Amino acid sequence: MQKRFPSPSPSLSLSSYGRGWSANRRTAIAASAVAVLLAIAGIVALLTGGGNGHQAPDIAAPAPTGSPSSSEAAPKPSSGSGSVPKPAQIAEPVAYAKSAAQMLWSYDTRDTSRDQQLAGMRAWMTTEPKYADWASVSGQVPDPVLWSRMADQDQHATASVTEGHYPSAFKQALADDPSAITEAYIYVVTVNGKQQIAWKKGGGGAEERAVTLAVQCRPSHDCTLAAIAPSVTQ
Template sequence: MTQKRLPSFSLSGYGANWSANRRIAIVTCAVAVLLAIAAIVSLLTGRGNSHQAPDTAAPAPADSPSPTEAGPPPSSGSGAVPKPPQIAEPVAYAKAAAQMLWSYDTRNASRDQQLAGMRAWMTTETTYADWASVSGQVPDPVLWSRMADQDQHATAGVTEGHYPSAFKAALADDPSAITQAYIYVVTVNGNQQIAWRKGGGGAEERAVTLAVQCRPNHDCTLAAIAPSVTQ
């Protein structure tokens, strides 16, 4: 018998109405980080999904300053959320972060546990962390409760990750621009498999663009979900 599809936890439908003040604040920081180029500033200030583009190599980070406090340290997961990996390469970390964001299990984690586990992946530098763009992807308490009633859960696979062409072009114009915050923009493509009680399920393709902070001699952390990038 065909099962009725429940609303799924994805990166495309939640958190669309963040405050203008929050976005403006992040824009101001991004201008100092990645040049005064509108295309690149937008990569670090909003949210959205992206389409696949060719995979390419990345500029390597090199130099390091001190983080400020914000939220739990990136050292432990919670509930069904895995611990953040110790990865110092932006594309590899972004791929792991996307897989984490596309996976959940309402059978083993409450909504609060899901959020706590996700926050552990975030940068502790408050200047660059856009927690609202990440936490806004989690369904509201009522919807999470409905999903839990049906034992809804999802796993994810990643097919590729790459630097969008606009980000690469800006870095080529001024390679030193990244050395203030070491925030890299990475697009990740993959898929999500959703299942629930009585054999219900389905699969969807996923794509997301992430802002990842990778300071030299430090593991990478997640800074934000970035806006749409098409190349």
């Protein structure tokens, strides 16, 4: 069970998106997850092809109104990346996904603007447009008004990762058709960990986190982030 904690504002969490989604959107997410795991060759099309196939990591509070559009463009590199870590140079899918999850669960509004946060996250993405689902990643960042409220409270978060693994259904699908992975080299990895959040006047708390990522790991290349995938955590 997820641990709850007090907050200076009910929505001041970087990963608070998704609570307000409609039943139709949640149904689309579930359908996408099943299709992904039944046919690995189709995973990229499902992750990059539409607006209803995204799910945020485990969430702590209702989503704020005015969340960013799923088509929000990445900020220009010149905006810098603030405290966002540089992309991990790792060629193994699970290890890379663990580093990417830690990055996604960490932020510091004291020295990082919203545009810098987005720019830093964008640097982790695959540069192959066919396989990059930027909307599923950028959608984790609160809208400008909420980010400003977080900054007013000096809100920041660090994260620790406890484990990462391939979901059993993904492993079974891969075993059934090993050659399917060789078109895009997209791997599905579920990561579990904990996020520590703090703000002014000693406020803070901790939450368990889980996220399923699609990472691209082509042979002889470092991995990159392709998408936040439909959540399949077994």
